[in-house]
Amino acid sequence: xxxxxxxxxxxxxxxxxxxxxxxxxxxxxxxxxxxxxxxxxxxxxxxxxxxxxxxxxxxxxxxxxxxxxxxxxxxxxxxxxxxxxxxxxxxxxxxxxxxxxxxxxxxxxxxxxxxxxxxxxxxxxxxxxxxxxxxxxxxxxxxxxxxxxxxxxxxxxxxxxxxxxxxxxxxxxxxxxxxxxxxxxxxxxxxxxxxxxxxxxxxxxx
Amino acid sequence: xxxxxxxxxxxxxxxxxxxxxxxxxxxxxxxxxxxxxxxxxxxxxxxxxxxxxxxxxxxxxxxxxxxxxxxxxxxxxxxxxxxxxxxxxxxxxxxxxxxxxxxxxxxxxxxxxxxxxxxxxxxxxxxxxxxxxxxxxxxxxxxxxxxxxxxxxxxxxxxxxxxxxxxxxxxxxxxxxxxxxxxxxxxxxxxxxxxxxxxxxxxxxxxxxxxxxxxxxxxxxxxxxxxxxxxxxxxxxxxxxxxxxxxxxxxxxxxxx
Ligand SMILES: C[S@@+](CC[C@H](N)C(=O)[O-])C[C@H]1O[C@@H](n2cnc3c(N)ncnc32)[C@H](O)[C@@H]1O
Numbered sequence: 001x002x003x004x005x006x007x008x009x010x011x012x013x014x015x016x017x018x019x020x021x022x023x024x025x026x027x028x029x030x031x032x033x034x035x036x037x038x039x040x041x042x043x044x045x046x047x048x049x050x051x052x053x054x055x056x057x058x059x060x061x062x063x064x065x066x067x068x069x070x071x072x073x074x075x076x077x078x079x080x081x082x083x084x085x086x087x088x089x090x091x092x093x094x095x096x097x098x099x100x101x102x103x104x105x106x107x108x109x110x111x112x113x114x115x116x117x118x119x120x121x122x123x124x125x126x127x128x129x130x131x132x133x134x135x136x137x138x139x140x141x142x143x144x145x146x147x148x149x150x151x152x153x154x155x156x157x158x159x160x161x162x163x164x165x166x167x168x169x170x171x172x173x174x175x176x177x178x179x180x181x182x183x184x185x186x187x188x189x190x191x192x193x194x195x196x197x198x199x200x201x202x203x204x205x206x
Numbered sequence: 207x208x209x210x211x212x213x214x215x216x217x218x219x220x221x222x223x224x225x226x227x228x229x230x231x232x233x234x235x236x237x238x239x240x241x242x243x244x245x246x247x248x249x250x251x252x253x254x255x256x257x258x259x260x261x262x263x264x265x266x267x268x269x270x271x272x273x274x275x276x277x278x279x280x281x282x283x284x285x286x287x288x289x290x291x292x293x294x295x296x297x298x299x300x301x302x303x304x305x306x307x308x309x310x311x312x313x314x315x316x317x318x319x320x321x322x323x324x325x326x327x328x329x330x331x332x333x334x335x336x337x338x339x340x341x342x343x344x345x346x347x348x349x350x351x352x353x354x355x356x357x358x359x360x361x362x363x364x365x366x367x368x369x370x371x372x373x374x375x376x377x378x379x380x381x382x383x384x385x386x387x388x389x390x391x392x393x394x395x396x397x398x399x400x401x402x403x404x405x406x407x408x409x410x411x412x413x414x415x416x417x418x419x420x421x422x423x424x425x426x427x428x429x430x431x432x433x434x435x436x437x438x439x440x441x442x443x444x445x446x447x448x449x450x451x452x453x454x455x456x457x458x459x460x461x462x463x
Contacts, residue, residue: 005269034275061269
């Protein structure tokens with residue numbers, strides 16, 4: 001089975017689901033239109049390429065991108081501590097080649113995904129359920145924003161402080177990981193919603 | 207399992223329609239009928255029949271396409287436009303994607319689907335027969351034909367036609383059912399495609415015959431090495447193939463230089 005495609009497919013779906021929830025995404029995708037950002041993890045035999053248009057396509061291809069970030073998963077882990085960043089770049093544990101703007105715009109895209117969960121939910125479930133579910137949603141939103149905020153900060157710092165090499169590919173990987181987490185969160189959330197949805201129906205049914 | 211009632215074409219005017227042997231003229235019409243009758247339920251059936259795996263096969267095809275912004279792509283026998291949608295985004299506004307299919311009903315479903323996805327502008331829809339493509343010489347950077355070639359009556363003519371419209375340096379990707387690499391898999395697969403698949407077709411699309419045809423046409427399609435040789439004969443170079451899901455599906459790649 002083509003494993004890379006399973007991974008890229010999963011990441012792609014998650015990113016785009018996330019983006020579709022934020023009305024500002026199209027705006028933030030604009031400067032990235034037609035650009036490609038490639039993330040090469042030492043541990044993966046193939047790079048991940050993010051191709052931007054009105055949405056994000058994730059490819060497992062070898063072609064040259066506008067911006068390439070190379071790093072290892074270990075570096076990624078170290079990156080959890082932002083203060084390590086300059087050090088890592090000095091140590092050449094990660095490298096960034098190509099167009100810095102692409103990297104910056106990408107960080108912009110993901111950093112403040114401003115998701116109005118309540119509104120989202122109300123579309124599907126009506127206001128009452130939306131209100132009930134909002135507590136769960138808000139927790140999820142908090143977690144997500146905090147993570148993405150950190151990611152955005154990393155990217156900004158790198159772009160500003162370290163002109164020649166920026167390091168935020170991790171960001172991308174990190175992001176993918178978060179997206180995966182998010183996906184399970186969303187699944188749980190969905191299940192909960194479904195329960196909530198069914199409650200009034202059952203009552204009505206009686 | 208033995209092949210249920212296979213027959214061989216007796217003359218130059220005859221060809222395969224699944225396991226039946228029919229007149230060459232007839233086959234195009236019969237294929238058209240199949241896809242007319244499956245068009246509306248095509249996407250659902252695709253997901254069902256392949257258990258969603260066709261999406262991964264298609265993703266792999268895209269990853270092998272090397273497509274760049276600004277390029278011209280022909281998605282031949284493109285049907286409901288899965289590949290075309292993705293190519294449209296990858297070639298961007300300066301590029302062009304042509305979704306071509308012999309069948310109007312499939313094209314229509316494809317056009318509606320792409321429109322619903324917000325894909326406009328750089329995709330053209332052309333009703334065309336792969337055997338005689340209505341495009342200029344040396345026109346496309348990339349041609350893909352996914353699960354289409356086995357339906358084409360004269361595959362050699364189709365390959366020659368594709369070579370003609372491909373730019374020098376361009377590549378052809380043929381995604382198609384092929385021959386499972388292991389006997390055991392072959393048996394399971396036969397059971398699946400000859401017994402389960404037509405039943406699923408009946409259940410979901412109320413059309414077991416069309417899906418019986420699909421199963422048969424898959425079995426009659428040239429295996430990996432044969433198709434590779436056919437591509438080389440047509441004039442493609444550096445032809446290679448990659449088996450997926452144990453050879454149930456193979457992606458063939460060839461270049462024009
Ligand atoms: C199984 S569908 C594949 C659709 C799409 N490429 C996909 O992968 O989902 C096969 C398509 O081939 C088309 N087709 C059959 N014979 C053809 C021919 N001679 N020229 C062009 N298209 C043809 C059919 O109309 C049908 O839409």
